[in-house]
Amino acid sequence: MGWTEDELEELWRLTHLSDLIDALSYINILRSASLDDQYSRMLSDETRYRLKHPLHEPEDLGDPDIQLCMELFFSNISESAYKSVCNAIKRRHPNTEVYSPYVIKRKVEELSGVEPLRSDMCLNTCMAFTGHNAELTACIRCHEPRYDAKRSRVAKKNIPQQTFVTLPIGPQLQALYRNPRQAQRMRYRETKTNRVFHRINIEGRQIDVYEDIFDGDQYIQAVRDGRIRPGDPVLMFSIDGAQLYECKQSDCWIYIWVVFDHAPDARYKKKYVLPGAVIPGPRKPKNLDSFLFPGFHHLAAIQRDGLGIWDASTDVEYTSHPFFFIGTADGPGMALLCGLAGHHGRKGCRLLCGFPGRHTQRSGHYYPAIYRPNFRSNVQGSMHDDFDINNLPPAGSDDYHANVERLSRCRTVGEYEEMRKETGITKPSIFIGFADNRVLRVPFCFGSDCMHVWSFNVGDEMVPLWMGTFASKGGDDPTQWPWAVLIDKDAWTRHGALVADATPFLPNSFDKPPRNIAERMHSGYKAWEWILYLYYICPALLLGVLPEPYFSHFCRLVRSVRILGQYKITREQLEDARTNLLRFVDDFEKLYVNSRPERLHFVRPWLHTLTHLVGETENKGPPICSSQWTMERMIGSLGREIRSQSSPYANLSQRATLRCQMNALSVMYDFLDQDTPQDTIPKGAIIPCAGYVLLPKRDSTPTPVGQVEGQAIYLGMRERNIPVAQRPRVLKWSRLRLPNGQVARSLWKESMMTRRTRMSRNVKIQINRSIRFAEVYYYFQAGDNKTFALVSLYGTPNEQIYQQSLGTVIACPYRGNADLRVIEITDIKSVVAMVLHKFPTYDVPLFYMIERPGLDIALLTGDGDVLADSDVDSM
Known part of the structure; x- marks a missing residue:
């Protein structure tokens, strides 16, 4: 039976x-x-x-x-x-x-x-x-x-x-x-801890840069309390x-x-x-x-x-x-x-802030909506007042241990069910x-699980919304969604092709490039592919495609995730991320939900998680560290x-x-240690200065260079008081390993490759505190064995595109031989991608810049120059 x-x-x-x-x-x-x-x-x-x-x-x-x-x-x-x-x-x-x-x-x-x-x-x-x-x-x-x-x-x-x-x-x-x-x-931890406490206790300074968990409030307090000691x-x-x-x-x-x-x-x-x-x-x-x-x-x-x-x-x-x-x-x-209710529970926050969700009539699924939908009738448990996005309850607002004690005293199923709903706890962790x-x-x-939130959770909602395939209810017609710009099959196919077309421009140091999302989205799209696609390629591809205010709304998320995805986050950047994340979450409900009950299910738990990420950074350091x-x-x-x-x-x-x-x-x-010691270099390589390594291949003998290149080298050497002929002969080197581990190649090297390769010759450089982007032609030594690079500077970033994208798209014209410069190799800070793209309403194709996630990001000033964040903070 x-x-x-x-x-x-x-x-x-x-x-x-x-x-x-x-x-x-x-x-x-x-x-x-x-x-x-x-x-x-x-x-x-x-x-x-x-x-x-x-x-x-x-x-x-x-x-x-x-x-x-x-x-x-x-x-x-x-x-x-x-x-x-x-x-x-x-x-x-x-x-x-x-x-x-x-x-x-x-x-x-x-x-x-x-x-x-x-x-x-x-x-x-x-x-x-x-x-x-x-x-x-x-x-x-x-x-x-x-x-x-x-x-x-x-x-x-x-x-x-x-x-x-x-x-x-x-x-x-x-x-x-x-x-x-x-x-x-x-x-290492003991050394870093001593530095943190010297800065706090001796210098009287607060944490202004978050570089590891040791800068977080929770770690600092645990050390002060004696719960974490040297050697533990x-x-x-x-x-x-x-x-x-x-x-x-x-x-x-x-x-x-x-x-x-x-x-x-x-x-x-x-x-x-x-x-x-x-x-x-x-x-x-x-x-x-x-x-x-x-x-x-x-x-x-x-x-x-x-x-x-x-x-x-x-x-x-x-x-x-x-x-x-x-x-x-x-x-x-x-x-x-955690032993907490599922993500569709009334209190589904994993950080126990106590934020109550809302549900529709005849549905037991709760959603963390800030604003009360325009229900046609009273919906029990969902009629609480709207929240102020700037005054949401912080992590740990609920008394977890007191609630666990209350739950543990339950003796009947009825008591347990009532307490589970009230506390959001199903069992003690x-x-x-x-x-x-x-x-x-x-x-x-x-943990706040930034990897899954930023990749799968965001991608599984935002992309279907743009495609018009996200679940609709109550007669809500996706063809009428103003943000569903990829609902047309041909538009989605073209979008996927543009994603795949970016692959040759992405350096090998960027790891796995995103595949054609129109073909691979539902067949094992990896977290790293989602990150590169959503936060580095999408802003450029959607500019002029996704209408306002939806485009700038998405760019707020992109800007914030790029900041929080760094290994080093300044206090000023953290405040920038806080402002934009809260604005993104608040505007999401206003733009996409618009108080309509049939769209309440748009408010997924990841949106609420975003509101905690800045606080979690202050508590436990950069999210990427944990x-x-x-x-x-x-x-x-x-x-x-x-x-x-x-x-x-x-x-x-x-x-x-x-x-x-x-x-x-x-x-x-x-003898069993498989790691290569940091001070060893490949055969034929040399270390011209600390942290930089010139790598083969190289010319066997100095060779003459073209007239334009020779003129650039001559002027560059004259500025540095290094004697050189007007038509110099140089010994070219093809690759340079940077202190961050990336290998910057050169046009000279990559132009000789017969098989299809991913470009690694574009770099971010710093000249007189200004950040520019350049294509490396080759490396060479001159004078007293000083090492230089001949580069072609990209043109001034397009200010209008930068402003439209809230600083998330830096697009530059390619100038080739028109702006050749000689720079010292120490001016090279990282390898970047410069991806060719035809922006709508712009006649000439531009190259938009992508930095490897995790590295320090670049920001533009109002006059078109680019400054590294560290430079901005120190000025």
Whole structure:
């Protein structure tokens, strides 16, 4: 006999009430976690002893044969390839001892100290049999048996149907200090913290530039309170679904740890990102706390008991207490981590500001609308007054802990339902299981997820609105939407072609270029493609296409995201972003919704999230420092290492485990370190000045140059009092590596390439505090081995386009030989894209400039010059 609808609804409610009880149970265990309790005994006695009494000097491998095999093993080749190479070595050098992959794996685990924890889980990914659920023999949700009956009978012991792997963070953190050079790197946070407090306490200055989490109010306060101390690693937790195969939904979950003690140029590299767990799919975990428990219990235990650290750079052993700074995930993932109502709940804000949503009649979905729609009748729960966009409640306005206490006292389903709706909390977050002095207070430990918001969330709404394909209700005709400028199929096709046409102009340092969105939007368009498309290409393509006031409205978002996407944000820029973001959110409702109830669903949660981003920057530093980009790259990196298509989950777990162990050993043993030292340069290159490297190819001998080029070089050298012939001969160099890591090529080099290439010869330069854009012809040396570049300056940016786009489109005419200049290579600040485009109403095609996201952005002054933001602030 089947379930009736009423019975199913009641069962759903009872399940959610049991989730509350389950969450409280996990939290209570975490609060008393210890390295000596029953849950820590999943680790071997030796590993638990090492956590309190760290090994000092790494074991001397001695035997060169095992070093050879480990180096070979670390080259990331398959086991069959490893065996083939070992056999070849054995044939050539019979006296060489080669070791099997099994022996090397055991040696790697022994030396690294990283011991994986394997836990049983439901075959349908409902829950893991951990914590207080460790003794269950069947899933409490789907009732799937825990053990495989057939295999268990054969083996005469319980064989789980599915398991997942957790990689404890303690041994991985200890490894980061067991090499003098690496231990020194781990003091970056301490150095930066001292500088911040010197500026605040000694110089009496407030934070005027946000460069890292250390400039955020929450970190500064935690240090003042003594919750973060020197030697305590500061951690970020990040979790996301992983799509192992293209054109499939996320079919497993991975979480990682990022260590903020490393400098930004190191902490996000895969060598220093610490894998935490791999949770097999194919379904999304229903009880995420149960899967997080092994790793979180381990962290809570070393926070409580202390983690033994031996600092190889000072030969000092001490006890540290890692600090949980922030946890990030995408929207659905954050709902599970936070224990809050879904994004369509009445109070759906992940930062617990208490902002109440609104809904239409006969709909249980709430939307974070600032203005009350013109309802025809009273809609209970949606009739509250309009909000002032400049006085929205800040993050943490609701008393989270008091509300959790009220929720935990619920004893009936009715009480629970009423309290859940009132507070927006479905269950307490597992984060409150950590000791109060070892974690940022909820909700400040929750991330704002700028990556998903800026890319997928914005793109999934704004583009369908322009296309006229966004869901319409109540007779609202999309063909009458004034903003639906891409509703015509031919217009959409042309728009997509223009996006694809930009690819040759985008340097390789810009990573993956956006594909033709008209063809690829629904087939795996990546977050990075969305960023480049929405915030760097769209403003130019929509100028003259998207009518006012919709175009300038969109440009407010573009301007703000470019600012908040930098690694360095000034106080003035932050205020600029605040003004434009709030104006964007406010005007969105006025322009697109216009108080019409049938358009209330236009007000998606990401719009409300935008109102918190500036405050989150003040609290936790630039959003990009604690974003999901690191998680995105880790998923791609591990996914590429999968060797077995028949058992991808098991293989992915093995690769993650091996990644942890190899990372640990690579920081302990210099001979396994695959990183190229910063002071090494390719063969044939030279370092003309600090941070800049001239790279081959180059001419073998000086050659004469054309008349126009020669005249420009002659005048440039005469200005610098360097003697040179009127028709000079120069030794041309083709490429220049900049201090930011970008490689600027030259017209001389790229014109010789036969295959299609992406231009990397356009640069942003600074001359006498003014920023200009130029095309590099080539590099050369003159005088006392000083290095110069011959460049063609682009013309003055079009002021009208700049003003129309609120400063988001800088479009310049190309001048070629008409304006050649000689500049010093130190004048070159970054590689940029100059994309050819025919703007409507302009007769001559112009080149619009795109800077790589994350780098300092350029702004125009009123007289047509361009100034770098840092220059504007210092004037």
